[in-house]
Amino acid sequence: xxxxxxxxxxxxxxxxxxxxxxxxxxxxxxxxxxxxxxxxxxxxxxxxxxxxxxxxxxxxxxxxxxxxxxxxxxxxxxxxxxxxxxxxxxxxxxxxxxxxxxxxxxxxxxxxxxxxxxxxxxxxxxxxxxxxxxxxxxxxxxxxxxxxxxxxxxxxxxxxxxxxxxxxxxxxxxxxxxxxxxxxxxxxxxx
Amino acid sequence: xxxxxxxxxxxxxxxxxxxxxxxxxxxxxxxxxxxxxxxxxxxxxxxxxxxxxxxxxxxxxxxxxxxxxxxxxxxxxxxxxxxxxxxxxxxxxxxxxxxxxxxxxxxxxxxxxxxxxxxxxxxxxxxxxxxxxxxxxxxxxxxxxxxxxxxxxxxxxxxxxxxxxxxxxxxxxxxxxxxxxxxxxxxxxxxxxxxxxxxxxxxxxxxxxxxxxxxxxxxxxxxxxxxxxxxxxxxxxxxxxxxxxxxxxxxxxxxxxxxxxxxxxxxxxxxxxxxxxxxxxxxxxxxxxxxxxxxxxxxxxxxxxxxxxxxxxxxxxxxxxxxxxxxxxxxxxxxxxxxxxxxxxxxxxxxxxxxxxxxxx
Numbered sequence: 144x145x146x147x148x149x150x151x152x153x154x155x156x157x158x159x160x161x162x163x164x165x166x167x168x169x170x171x172x173x174x175x176x177x178x179x180x181x182x183x184x185x186x187x188x189x190x191x192x193x194x195x196x197x198x199x200x201x202x203x204x205x206x207x208x209x210x211x212x213x214x215x216x217x218x219x220x221x222x223x224x225x226x227x228x229x230x231x232x233x234x235x236x237x238x239x240x241x242x243x244x245x246x247x248x249x250x251x252x253x254x255x256x257x258x259x260x261x262x263x264x265x266x267x268x269x270x271x272x273x274x275x276x277x278x279x280x281x282x283x284x285x286x287x288x289x290x291x292x293x294x295x296x297x298x299x300x301x302x303x304x305x306x307x308x309x310x311x312x313x314x315x316x317x318x319x320x321x322x323x324x325x326x327x328x329x330x331x332x333x334x
Numbered sequence: 335x336x337x338x339x340x341x342x343x344x345x346x347x348x349x350x351x352x353x354x355x356x357x358x359x360x361x362x363x364x365x366x367x368x369x370x371x372x373x374x375x376x377x378x379x380x381x382x383x384x385x386x387x388x389x390x391x392x393x394x395x396x397x398x399x400x401x402x403x404x405x406x407x408x409x410x411x412x413x414x415x416x417x418x419x420x421x422x423x424x425x426x427x428x429x430x431x432x433x434x435x436x437x438x439x440x441x442x443x444x445x446x447x448x449x450x451x452x453x454x455x456x457x458x459x460x461x462x463x464x465x466x467x468x469x470x471x472x473x474x475x476x477x478x479x480x481x482x483x484x485x486x487x488x489x490x491x492x493x494x495x496x497x498x499x500x501x502x503x504x505x506x507x508x509x510x511x512x513x514x515x516x517x518x519x520x521x522x523x524x525x526x527x528x529x530x531x532x533x534x535x536x537x538x539x540x541x542x543x544x545x546x547x548x549x550x551x552x553x554x555x556x557x558x559x560x561x562x563x564x565x566x567x568x569x570x571x572x573x574x575x576x577x578x579x580x581x582x583x584x585x586x587x588x589x590x591x592x593x594x595x596x597x598x599x600x601x602x603x604x605x606x607x608x609x610x611x612x613x614x615x616x617x618x619x620x621x622x623x624x625x626x627x628x629x630x631x632x633x634x635x636x637x638x639x640x641x642x643x644x645x646x647x648x649x650x651x652x653x654x655x656x657x658x659x660x661x662x663x664x665x666x667x668x669x670x671x672x673x674x675x676x677x678x679x680x681x682x683x684x685x686x687x688x689x690x691x692x693x694x695x
Contacts, residue, residue, distance in 0.1 A: 178385070183379075249350045256357050260374045263371055278379075288602065288603075297377075313603070315585070318338050319601065322337050325380075333372055
């Protein structure tokens with residue numbers, strides 16, 4: 144049996160403490176979520192400074208609402224929604240600068256495309272507790288090599304070239320495996 | 335637009351020029367936009383949830399699961415793209431045509447205007463070189479519509495089909511294969527799309543080359559006889575040249591094959607191999623014979639599974655890797671074939687060494 148390590152149990156305790164005003168609990172929650180929220184925000188805003196600022200704002204918002212959190216089971220969803228909204232606000236502000244396709248900087252190219260994603264309400268409402276379970280299910284079922292490569296890329300942040308060197312494979316093969324994994328996940332979520 | 339390129343864009347691994355072009359592609363229409371949005375959302379959420387995934391380190395019995403390649407099995411028409419990845423862009427229109435004929439239990443022919451014909455036979459002959467008529471098994475006739483249309487034929491496991499194309503080239507389709515092809519050929523290019531395995535006898539028509547596209551590589555020929563295998567379950571592409579000359583894109587350069595050469599490409603690690611072979615081992619299936627030389631028993635079993643449309647389980651796993659050579663006449667029953675096979679590799683009662691099950695396909 145392949146087992147998935149979840150952080151639920153420990154977090155539940157932290158959320159209760161946070162809701163009663165324990166700032167130490169906030170620090171611990173930040174430890175758990177900081178890096179992930181940063182990676183998530185960075186995907187959309189494509190700017191490291193902006194992503195850092197957004198994550199800080201997310202925790203400020205979390206603290207501001209701490210009294211309402213007493214019965215919250217899943218804080219992941221809550222944090223993701225705040226993060227997404229902050230990213231959306233940032234990109235909307237930049238929209239006017241990105242009108243002329245020909246003159247876009249590389250950063251702006253991605254930002255312009257990402258607006259379409261974040262503005263799609265129905266799509267984004269797929270952020271649910273279900274997602275993690277479905278993701279784990281797909282990951283468990285992948286062939287060993289594909290899973291290994293996918294983890295090195297998405298979990299450990301290695302570039303395709305680095306993975307290719309590490310596993311003595313062609314870069315093209317790495318692209319193939321990552322595509323395969325993502326398409327399997329896409330199939331599980333959208334069908 | 336290939337999924338690979340789109341995902342490189344999402345990962346930030348493509349060049350600035352590519353990213354500019356991809357943004358244009360995304361904004362072209364809603365279909366492209368949706369395709370991008372879905373993948374982008376998946377990727378960002380996966381980044382968020384991945385850190386807590388860990389595989390438990392434990393003695394585990396190894397479970398092998400074959401995952402078909404999701405993209406190809408979706409069969410949705412994404413539209414043509416401007417990108418240089420030429421093997422990927424127009425095969426999507428071929429895959430779209432196959433989406434409602436595949437996975438049936440009968441040989442299925444799809445002609446223009448989505449008219450679908452099911453053939454009850456175990457093997458069929460379909461000819462396109464009769465004066466704007468499609469002739470099936472020398473009896474049924476279907477009128478070809480005006481202009482050139484893409485047709486498709488699907489051959490399920492356990493059945494075979496011989497197809498004569500409009501230029502009189504012959505294609506022998508093996509069990510579990512599909513071919514998409516035009517009912518008339520344009521003067522400058524003859525192109526077909528194959529999933530599975532087929533043997534081609536291409537007629538030289540003096541003016542155009544003939545191209546076999548697959549999910550992996552394309553094979554370009556003049557007048558020639560060759561075998562192509564594109565197996566998406568095994569993630570394998572293989573082509574063997576019997577006579578004439580063929581060209582295909584290797585990983586780094588164009589490869590030209592001479593007769594008796596075999597090119598093999600394993601998709602999951604992008605490894606390729608060119609070697610000289612005895613072609614009869616690769617094309618014996620056409621005459622209803624299976625010939626093999628120093629081949630692993632498990633490979634031979636797999637071929638038998640496709641031909642007879644069953645699942646064969648060997649009880650003794652040690653036999654899987656045994657190398658065997660020989661010839662089997664497929665007119666015999668599967669049971670007698672398996673008995674003679676296993677008689678050669680093991681001792682004792684052979685009937686108890688294997689189990690035949692109905693195939694879920």
